[in-house]
Amino acid sequence: xDGIHDLGGRxxxxxxxxGRDAAVFxxxxxRKANALYGLxxxxxxxxxxxxxxxxxxxxxxxxxxxxxxxxxxxxxxTLLVEKGLVTREELEKLAGxxxxxxxxxxxxxxxxADRQPFKAGDKVRVRNDFFGGHIRLPAYIRGKQGIVVRETxxxxxxxxxxxxxxxxxxxxxxxxxxxxxxxxxxxxxxxVHVGVFQSYLLTA
Amino acid sequence: xxxxxxxxxxxxxxxxxxxxxxxxxxxQGMEPAAAVEKARHTAxxxxxxxxxxxMVAKAWTDPAYRSRLLADGKAAAxxxxxxxxxxxxxxVALENTPNLHNVIVCTLCSCxxxxxIGLPPDWYKDLEYRARAVRESRTVLKEMGLDLPATTExxxxxxxxxxxxxxxxxxPPETIGxxxxxxxxxxxxxxxxxxxxxxxx
Numbered sequence: 199x200d201g202i203h204d205l206g207g208r209x210x211x212x213x214x215x216x217g218r219d220a221a222v223f224x225x226x227x228x229r230k231a232n233a234l235y236g237l238x239x240x241x242x243x244x245x246x247x248x249x250x251x252x253x254x255x256x257x258x259x260x261x262x263x264x265x266x267x268x269x270x271x272x273x274x275x276t277l278l279v280e281k282g283l284v285t286r287e288e289l290e291k292l293a294g295x296x297x298x299x300x301x302x303x304x305x306x307x308x309x310x311a312d313r314q315p316f317k318a319g320d321k322v323r324v325r326n327d328f329f330g331g332h333i334r335l336p337a338y339i340r341g342k343q344g345i346v347v348r349e350t351x352x353x354x355x356x357x358x359x360x361x362x363x364x365x366x367x368x369x370x371x372x373x374x375x376x377x378x379x380x381x382x383x384x385x386x387x388x389x390v391h392v393g394v395f396q397s398y399l400l401t402a
Numbered sequence: 403x404x405x406x407x408x409x410x411x412x413x414x415x416x417x418x419x420x421x422x423x424x425x426x427x428x429x430q431g432m433e434p435a436a437a438v439e440k441a442r443h444t445a446x447x448x449x450x451x452x453x454x455x456x457m458v459a460k461a462w463t464d465p466a467y468r469s470r471l472l473a474d475g476k477a478a479a480x481x482x483x484x485x486x487x488x489x490x491x492x493x494v495a496l497e498n499t500p501n502l503h504n505v506i507v508c509t510l511c512s513c514x515x516x517x518x519i520g521l522p523p524d525w526y527k528d529l530e531y532r533a534r535a536v537r538e539s540r541t542v543l544k545e546m547g548l549d550l551p552a553t554t555e556x557x558x559x560x561x562x563x564x565x566x567x568x569x570x571x572x573x574p575p576e577t578i579g580x581x582x583x584x585x586x587x588x589x590x591x592x593x594x595x596x597x598x599x600x601x602x603x
Contacts, residue, residue, distance in 0.1 A: 205533040206509030206560065214530045216546045218592055220523035222445065227420045232521075233441030234423060234434055241432055246489055246564075250511055266512065266527045271420050284426045292422035295414030334562045336509050338536065350565045351491040370563045372494075377537065386540040388556040393563035 199304075199330050200337060202258035207338040207381060228267040235274045244277045247360035251332035252276045255300035276300040304330045306361020309368050310397035316371055320346040321402035324373075324394065332360030335398045339390075343402045344375040350393060357397070368396045451520040453484045454568050455589035459582045461495070462573045471495045475568065479518055486517050492565040493518065496557070498572045498599070503554050505543065505596030506569065507535040508561040515566035519594040526595065536560055546597050569596040576601075 205211075223229050235249060244252075252273035253261075261269065276299040278284050290297045307329065316322060326341040327333075334356045350370045358365035373394045377385040414422070427434040457479060461468040471478035475493030476486055486493060493515055496504035508514065512527040525531055534542045539556045543549075550556065559567045571593040577585060592598040 203510055205529055206507075207537040208533040209537075211530040211533040213545055214525050214534070214542060215528060216525045216531075216597070217523075218590070218598075220525065222521040222523060227417050229442060229445070230420045230424065230434075230438050232445070233438040234420070234427060236441060237427065237432055237434060237437040241430075253511065262529070265416075266524065268416050271416065271423060275419065275423055278423065278426055283430055289422050289426065290414070292425050293414035293418045295412045295418060296410055297414055297419055297422065334510065336560065336562060338509075350494075350563065353489075353491065353564050370565065372565075377539075381537055385537045386556070388539045388558055390536050390558045390560060392560045393565050395563070 199254060199333065200328070201254045202261050203254045204337050206336045207385075227271075228265075231267040231271040231274065235270055238274060238277070243281055243283065245354075245359060247332055247354070247356045247365075248277060248362075249273050250356075251303070251360035252280075252300045254332065255303065257298075257301060260298055272298065272300060303361065306331050306358050306363045308358050308363065309355045309366050313368065313396045313399075314401070315369065315396070316346045316349070316399060316401075318346055318348050322346055322371070322373060322394075322399045323402040325398055325400055327398065329357060331357055333357050333398075334393075334395060336392065338380055339373075339375060339392055339394070342375055342380055344373040344379075344392075344394075347372040347374050347391065353395075355395060355397060370395050371399065373399070445521055449517045449520060451589075451591035451594065452586065453479070453482075453517070454515075454519040454591075454594045455586040456482055456582075457484070457495075457518070457568075458570050458589045458594065459585035461570055462585055463582050468570075471570070472497065475515075475518075475566075484518055486515065486566070489564050490515065490517075490566050494559075494565060494567050495570050496559065496567055496596075497570045498596070500572060501554055502557065503543075503550055503596065503599075504557045504559060504567075504569050505535065505539060506559045506561060506567045507532060509533075509536055510562060513561035513564070513566065514595075515568050518566075519568050520591045522595075523591070543597060548598055568594050570594075571598075571600050574600050 352367035354365035
């Protein structure tokens with residue numbers, strides 16, 4: 199989905215709030231949010247792609263204003279409701295107030311039927327592909343040309359795996375893009391390496 | 403009720419919301435309290451940047467290990483007793499040199515090799531770093547205190563699959579000949595993400 203989470207290359211953002219040796223957790227509830235989503239994954243309540251997609255489905259206003267671990271707990275709560283472990287009403291009763299959840303899920307899709315293998319050195323073009331569900335294709339490479347550096351391991355196809363439909367493992371590729379091709383005349387010169395699923399690629 | 407977020411006065415605090423989740427998971431027999439304690443130990447004692455630092459120090463001093471790390475990072479981590487979650491199927495070690503600088507980002511969320519280099523800090527997960535690192539790498543690094551020479555090529559690695567990355571920082575020349583444990587002590591999480599170079603390098 200063309201969601202607010204897909205931030206690569208977006209403009210207008212200021213200085214990174216950087217400090218060395220930064221603490222990973224600031225408050226106890228953040229540790230809980232992190233531990234409990236992991237616990238739900240280990241219990242098979244949902245997988246990592248479902249978890250990521252439920253974060254992406256937060257309303258943009260909520261996503262932008264929430265801290266990282268508030269996004270974690272919102273995804274976790276949304277999936278507990280969607281998987282039938284609790285109702286939203288019960289959650290809100292337990293919490294003693296309203297409980298903002300992520301927006302509804304849309305249909306997933308299977309691996310591309312016409313996907314084909316690539317090898318190191320192949321020129322590839324990323325499909326000009328618009329899909330409303332979970333997709334691990336950052337918009338900044340959509341339709342762009344790159345070079346396959348190497349094949350990397352096969353993983354479950356995210357566009358299916360986040361939607362509870364059969365997700366065959368498929369190869370991924372380390373694809374190198376030039377920033378000059380991604381954002382002509384409007385970027386620092388660099389090579390950007392992206393891990394790209396086979397279903398997202400065409401021969402250039 | 404609308405699915406859309408409204409900042410309303412009756413919205414439960416994050417604290418109340420996490421307690422509600424805990425109570426649901428407890429009722430399901432998932433033992434959340436024990437999981438939180440286990441995760442505390444894992445995050446504080448096991449998934450620490452000292453793991454990656456040991457791998458880097460060994461790569462600096464042992465050419466055969468360096469080759470193995472570059473070929474298969476996950477196997478090289480396991481050799482030193484460092485596990486990765488099963489869904490992280492591959493670890494790519496990226497070697498910095500005076501002329502090449504590698505830096506890692508996850509534009510879509512917050513993916514890292516957290517069991518090797520530690521859980522990601524806030525700035526890594528923040529909107530600013532995710533938006534700008536791919537497009538303005540040299541500028542962003544400079545703002546973060548790393549002013550790379552114009553002759554140094556930059557490679558940015560966007561973590562879009564469960565293949566994970568770690569940077570092998572360039573060894574400062576003045577540390578050549580140091581023992582491995584002393585070398586490991588200078589390797590930081592920031593240098594393994596690629597937003598700093600170690601002293602003298």
